[in-house]
Amino acid sequence: MKAINITFKFADGQPEQTHVAAEGESVLDVALNNNIQLQHNCGGVCGCSTCHVYVLAGADDLPEISDKEEDFIDRAVDPRLNSRLACQCVTQGNENLVVEIPKQDFLGH
Template structure:
């Protein structure tokens, strides 16, 4: 089974953390399994925008963004060109990912 390293960087000043992810795991799963607070009001089924993150490195190794995901990203706080929903970022290869986690002190849609 292929594994990937995911480095989580935090806009709120927390030190970065790197964790191993198995193929088929989402960025949200890896965050939650390692004690990283990442909102997920819909339970991780692409039904809200609260697990919004920025992909700093490795976007080409993630599944293509769907229309549904793009619609929810438009509702997120401060969306950018590299915005994704962590629940939809599923590890497919052993490439390194770098994820920037925005502050989690707000509630999204």
């Protein structure tokens, strides 16, 4: 299996972190496995918008966004064109990922 680097940037000013993910792991799983605080009220099943992130690089190697994910992103705080749900960003392909975790001082849907 191919190892993919995921670089986490933080809107709250924490220093960025880079961690290795195995192909098929979600960004949410990698964050939680490395003690990165990322809300996930639904448990990572695409049932809320709390694991909302911005994909800054590597989006072409992620699965296509589903209608369900898009609906939840529309409910997130400050959605952008590069918004995704970390639970749905499953690593695949060859490209490394860079994601930004927005400030999480709110309760999402």
